[in-house]
Amino acid sequence: DAKTTQPNSMESNEEEPVHLPCNHSTISGTDYIHWYRQLPSQGPEYVIHGLTSNVNNRMASLAIAEDRKSSTLILHRATLRDAAVYYCILDASSNTGKLIFGQGTTLQVKP
């Protein structure tokens, strides 16, 4: 399975944008990029996913590099409720549907 690399932790100030990076240099041409996050004491929740083009939804934006070897999850205005562990996951086309989680990035948001 292709792997992802994320920083262990990041800090942000409330109401400022946050850019969470993910490296996936061994990504295949048909692998989707998924982001999930896990708030304290809860199960993970879906954030966003994409293949090649940048994606936007009500929660976040996903910027995908032209060579697809990296991507960035963008929270436009961080709130205290965004403090969580953020997981970048590659979805191989040969996948049976399971998610392979790494260590993720722990985001701290300061008031």
Added chain:
Amino acid sequence: GAGVSQTPSNKVTEKGKYVELRCDPISGHTALYWYRQSLGQGPEFLIYFQGTGAADDSGLPNDRFFAVRPEGSVSTLKIQRTERGDSAVYLCASSPQGLYGGITDTQYFGPGTRLTVL
């Protein structure tokens, strides 16, 4: 609507005992997943059901772990002869189809069952 629910929320047992963990998926979701999360780690895949059948059980660590989904809805994860190393949060997730158009469908997770083996 109701999300994924898991019972019990906490389970404390003694080494060597048998435990059952229950998952109620979102109504109508055909795919159901079990994951295990140790402290400080990301969730680790255990097993995936499509309907009543196990489509992928490659994550089950050994034959002490078994899961069923007899009617294609509720699932039970069963652990025999529990060991201290089995202590973790066991997460269940469901999704509408599992795979949709060649990509993994969005998975909806429950709050987990925290298992402690003394």
